[in-house]
Amino acid sequence: MSNTAQPVKTEETNRIGLTKKDYKGLPSTMCPGCGHNSISEGILTAFYELGVSPYQVAKMSGIGCSSKTPAYFLHSSHGFNAVHGRMPSVATGAALANRNLIVLGVSGDGDSASIGIGQMIHSMRRNTKMIYIVENNGTYGLTKGQFSATADVGSTDHYGLPNDQSALDLPMLAIISGCKFVARGFSGDRKQMLALLKAAIHHDGLAFLDIMSPCVTFNDHPGSTKSYEYVKAHDEKLHEIDFIEEKTEINVEFEEGTYRDVSLHDGSIMRLKKLDRDYDPSSKLQALGVLQEAFDKKEVVTGLIYYDKNSVDQAEALKLPQVPLHEYGAKELRPSKEALTEFLKSFK
Amino acid sequence: MSQKQKIINNFSVRIATANGTGSQSANNTLFKALFRMGVCASAKNLFPSNIKGLPTWYQIRTSQKGYTAMNRGAEVNVLVNKDTYKKDYEESKENSVVIYDSNIMSESDFHRDDITHYPLPLTKLASTHFEKPRLRVLLKNIIYLGAICELFKLDQEVTEQVIKDSFSHKPKVVESNLSALRIGVDYVKQNIIKKDPYYYEKENDSKNKNKIVIEGNAACALGSVYGGCTVVGWYPITPSSSLAESFISYCEKYRVSQDGEHRYAIVQAEDEMASLGIVVGAGWAGARAMTATSGPGIALMTEITGLAYYAEVPVVIFDVQRVGPSTGLPTRTQQSDLTMIANLGHGDTKQIMLFPKCPKECFELSAQAFDIAEELQTPVFVISDLDLGMNQWPSDDFDYPLHPYNRGKVLRKEDLAEMDTFRRYFSGDESHGIPSRTLPGTDHPLASYFTRGSGHDEDARYTEDPDAYRRNMMRLLKKFQEAYRVLPKPVIEGNKKAKIGIIGVGSTYDAIREARDYLSEAGIKTKYLRPKSFPFHPEVKEFIDSCDKVLVVDLNRDAQLKELIQVNIPNSEPKLRSFAYSDGMPLSALYLTRKAKELLNV
Ligand SMILES: Cc1ncc(C[n+]2csc(CCOP(=O)(O)OP(=O)(O)O)c2C)c(N)n1
Ligand code: SF4
């Protein structure tokens, strides 16, 4: 991401001269009203407003309604709809092969919390540089409404039958898995989602966004704790959040002492406006405590839950060069003739 | 026993020890010393799936005729393992030599009068000369090596030099090893009268001059380095781990730039699905990428392999085959993944395989695998096995590869600038079904496309249209059927006019070569075709057509290679005879010869 980025100049085009249309995708085939559509809109808006070149973005996904959505935004980015639960590993390979890519992973709660839970956790351990979005609806949308592993115990499916297995809290899991950027949003809260997405795009490492995204067809009924109404009513915001790019004029002013600034590596800032409490996202313990409390009360904590500024992404840790690996040829990669002679000598 | 004629460089020595006792170092030294003496030697390490205490056998065969297959049974048995010696002894070949540790085995057990016995007080020698308990255990092995040295006239100077070279950075270790060696030598000199006919003798120096001793896995790893592989995702599994681990160590040596940049990324992943996922992501993004595994890992990679096939992503997968599943015989060899891999993935999938037979081919085919994968935009499997991968083999020197990398049909920004459209999954008539691809990150409006499984049209748009699906599948079939153009040709040996053919892949080579000599001595002329790749070249069909009968040699129970031939070469079946045998051991030439006569009815 370029540091010389300029603010959006006109309403029609962003700083690299592209219109919002340039960030769109094919028409969505999601059910009308599906939360996933709002997230797609959020994603393309975030990239548009930041002025990121779509050519630089690699859209990775697994399998599910959520995982289909990359076709519906950023049509001029490469996309890879992989297999169920394996998006994180495929994304890892792409991120290592070419450090210049902005790797955007889109997954679902089935894709990440069940079949792909191992891959999700281990990509966090590796701190692969990517934006990792789970479009969380507590159900398997694409296979027509079975419970997912994020469905609360006792909540009901579209037949009215209760879920008897305990739920996984993905941000909690992310934190204990070593993830250094953990947030939760809600497809119904566009402003918060945009700020979180922009910050995630700027993060050096794996940025995890658990976005509540109601499935209007299979999980939007009164017995569900993932319905639009339920999430809206139980949304426990940690703060109001603004994302301020480096060198951008600050246009959201809060009174001194009423906010907390969290700086990202490249100098951009997440400005967190205090609400009921003074929440410190750098404290793992506080984060886990708040999540556990909310989990017990079946509330939905949203905002920047945990942020560790000491994040070294995987490519950096592996000392990879800045150039994409495919740019190297035999000249750089093939050891010399002398090296081979030397090698053979050591096996004589 | 009467003094017989000397038998020089033409016998097998089998050493029975327990794993975790350090015998490997003594055994490798023996093998290396023979190699440096110019002797044709081959070694098999038969080890258990265990870290400490279970029996292992190490068998070194020397052959004047240059045979390198494993012999069942040995002329010389060195019994150092208390737990197995009785059985080892009873099973010793008739008229063989038995050397044993007389401190821990009771003399009365050694009752056979056809056998020449050499009792050695190994345990006592070790404990009187060395103080530390660990050293006693380790150096006992070097003492028996010293005894072997003196008994069979292994060149002591050469042996000492091997020890010096192996521990060149540890002078203390060299010192203690040399003194242990001499303890063994001296004991034999002073206490034992040689009664057997077996001798090692230095051969013409030039014999092994252009050879090295190496494991197939190391050769595959080096081939990957030379072939330009930059990304590896892997998960440890015997017998493939040392392939990935060798790759790591060679990268540290050859791939770190002067300013400390690593021109490689290696990830030890959480499982094989993630390993291959990483490799597929990297291959898609343009890097040459590979993973190394064995049968159980291949099974787990099935779905992602299918994805790579349909999405047309170049990746290289090394399968070092073993007996499966996890609680099968994980440290025994087999060629048992052939039919699984040929159609790995669900739906109509077809996979490319390469079959190296020796370390030199491991080096060459591994490097070539990356060219083939990129040229065909598909997974390429390099099929090795435990025997080839983990045993030390004498190998011809590797040749320095000179050809440039073939990166396949990748359209760069400059190429796209000259084009009106880019159709990811379209290939013209002359393209052998191979389309062009672009890499993510390409800064051009035509570059992007959406990658997914088989549900797409030529422009990579999602579709469930029956015609589009079928068109795509038929193009993929064409790509596969015409793939032999870029795959290595089979190797044919023997007289063209022979009417009896033999077909085998990979490491069965050594036994087949030897068995053909025995058949020939019995007046049975054969010719031998060894496919180096799958799908098969047209030469395989021509070969079968030119024979009356073809014996297909399989190191598995179910005749997997024969099945591949039968299915892929229509009407070949009536001529095919199957030798399909597996007990976890490398193939025996004598057994193959005997069965071949039966099966071919000659
Ligand atoms: C290996 C495998 N098992 C099962 C499926 C079937 N399947 C497709 S999508 C899906 C669940 C998707 O749920 P989620 O990730 O939550 O996505 P959503 O549709 O809810 O957005 C399942 C089980 C599959 N495609 N692959
Ligand atoms: S089934 Fe549910 S998740 Fe899938 S598109 Fe419809 S509303 Fe969205």
Ligand SMILES: [Mg+2]
């Ligand atoms: Mg879901």
